[in-house]
Amino acid sequence: MCTSRCTSRCTSGAKGSRRWQKIPQRDDEDSPHAFTVSYVQRARRAAWRLRDVTFLCADAALCGRWVRTLTEQLSALAQRPRRLLVYINPLSGKRHGERIYRHKVAPLFSRANISTSVIVTQHANHARDHLRTEAELQNYDGVVCVGGDGMFSEVMHGLVLRTQRDQGRDHHHPDQDLAQTGLRIGIIPAGSTDCICFATVGANDPVTSSLHIIVGDCQPMDVCSVHHGDAFLRYSVSLLGYGFYGDVLSDSERRRWMGPARYDVSGVKKFLSHRYYEGTVSYLPASDVLGTPRDRAPCRTGCVVCQYNRPLEEEKEGKLKMEESHEGLAWRSVRGKFLAINAVSMSCACPRSPQGLSPAAHLADGTTDLILVRNSSRLAFLRHLLRHTSKDDQFDLGFVEVHRVRRFRFTPRFCQSDSELDLQELLQEKEQKEKEVAGSQARRILGQLCREHPACCRTPPCASCWNCDGEILPHADIQVRYTTLLLLFLPLLLLLAPLLLLLLAHST
Ligand SMILES: Nc1ncnc2c1ncn2[C@@H]1O[C@H](COP(=O)(O)OP(=O)(O)OP(=O)(O)O)[C@@H](O)[C@H]1O
Structure with missing residues (x-):
């Protein structure tokens, strides 16, 4: 874990290069400028947590340069979503969907500079029909559903049907080759069972799912x-x-x-x-x-x-x-x-x-x-x-x-x-019926029990x-x-090192 506060300062290296070095903690007055880097850390089981590390330095210009460079590097990561369309089922599970989104998910999206359009569904199939017909999908990098398996299914149906319509494919025809959806789906678990989230993410935890979405990798799905x-x-x-x-x-x-x-x-x-x-x-x-x-x-x-x-x-x-x-x-x-x-x-x-x-x-x-x-x-x-x-x-x-x-x-x-049933099966059935007739007498005796x-x-x-x-x-x-049609927001690095990816750097 890297939660301890550390101070840093710019020094001259052996070859004259300027680099950051960790030094023992000092008073803040010596280093009035600082910036914080947020990163993802793997916690117990499949859970992910957000951690912060703050760097202090005395030189304002250098501090600013670090923040600018980190921000540029982060914005260059093409897989990270910038605009998301979010559907919340307010009646999922214990009806905590909206609360989970506002308290646990939205603050993380906002720290990662992701803008969102949020729709709280008014009735069953609201999300499916909105996605299928009127959603302006070109404005988004992904769709997030806050709810259970039923809500995921709605979003998946809306997106797949819309894709087939846009690509001119006849989804009714069982032999029609279907088109893969372009947008990724993220699942924030808030339902009663959340099986799909558990089977893909490995945990039913809104924070972990939000961090997966922010990191923004992509996993295809059948x-x-x-x-x-x-x-x-x-x-x-x-x-x-x-x-x-x-x-x-x-x-x-x-x-x-x-x-x-x-x-x-x-x-x-x-x-x-x-x-x-x-x-x-x-x-x-x-x-x-x-x-x-x-x-x-x-x-x-x-x-x-x-x-x-x-x-x-x-x-x-x-x-x-x-x-x-x-x-x-x-x-x-x-x-x-x-x-x-x-x-x-x-x-x-x-x-x-x-x-x-x-x-x-x-x-x-x-x-x-x-x-x-x-x-x-x-x-x-x-x-x-x-x-x-x-x-x-x-x-x-x-x-x-x-x-x-x-x-x-x-x-x-x-x-x-x-005519479709083969002779052998008919013979077996006949035999079975004969046994049943013989057994019917015994059954009458056991009638009360039955x-x-x-x-x-x-x-x-x-x-x-x-x-x-x-x-x-x-x-x-x-x-x-x-067919492999869907794309999920799932990281390809689930099993790798504890420190996965920097999320955000900001001056403090
Ligand atoms: N505003 C709404 N009012 C009524 N039903 C809704 C609304 N929004 C979505 N639904 C429907 O509610 C159904 C159940 O929702 P959801 O799957 O989110 O919760 P759940 O049943 O508690 O969880 P799980 O499916 O994981 O057991 C979905 O099939 C969805 O179509």
Whole structure:
């Protein structure tokens, strides 16, 4: 740490060069002129803090020269934003969004000479619609959202949709090559869960996020576009979950009044109901890529795997066409009964699950980790879920498979005609029905017991719903494609030396 006050003076070096030297502390009267340099220091875990060091000197001209030179050097750093468009959701989380921004974030932006236009949202989708239609994006170097994952999703949708419109791309078409957004997004966490902030920044701390924005590096990020037939449904950046995670979300929506505890209540309820869903998952495996979902190393900013796997802009179309031309060969299908189908485009780490749903998922390699959890006993599923909270491998279980894919489709069983189901499955079903008839007598005896636990007697419903970054999709039958579209304010030097970058120098 460099918080102690030190005095400095200009001396002649061995070769006659003039340079600053630290000397023991002296009285201020000897050095009436001073300037303060603010810099970023890595604190505990992934947190960043702002520190100041004040230099005193007796010579006013020299002091002024130092301030001018440092200021010039700082303004020459092209990656640092100068103008930001900020959206605040006043109702996020505990409704502290505005306060967090005014007390913790705005003072830092102002010290770093960043000018801001602040919009406090008045209703849901305010930020999305403003960005999509009227925001004068050419006036800004980035967009900041103050809120939770829902707010990030709004800003991301607004920016991506606006970019496609400006570039004349048809975002409804599932095969349309989408354009990358030009502006970077910064996330100031103020929501109830803030999973996206935690998974990218490594901490849910408004000061750390603000400093990341000020330092101004840039990290690309994958976005998946979800379609139903030829209709665009939504974009997603973290989790697309069907079955267990879809059911938990739809149940928790009915318990909003409980606050964040609703996820726990719905999670337990849906775990006990133990529903499986039938359908076919078809996927296009990511071939020629570095790494697998079973790697132990997590993705970090500046990740070499992402850089290697991500097709360059000029290669994109060719690569896609190549995959398409081999479509019949490359696509694979899995038909079965699933407790959960999860497509994870980032680790989805959060304080409760520090490793996340797929610890080695990559932020910006144009792929997703498709996790298929087949029907199994409650105990086995519980083992799988509990492994998310420890360092154990959640994929090392017979009923769980994971694939790194560029695209996938899902068709729930009720959408398939009988002719699509193969003979083997029909025979299996027949066998199953015969067993059920034999078991019905036994069930009658246990009727009383089952009435108290209705889930075990009920026929499973035809379909679950998709949880798309915390929003419910209106269709179960979807096709999904991954592209690196977004840019985040994330530093490339997360793991480097404690003293990262000077932020500001000013005379005092
Ligand atoms: N002024 C507003 N009034 C009502 N809803 C709003 C307003 N501004 C934004 N929203 C909506 O509120 C929803 C939830 O917001 P947000 O994600 O910021 O908080 P959260 O739900 O508490 O956090 P998290 O998503 O991390 O759990 C978003 O989907 C957003 O569309």
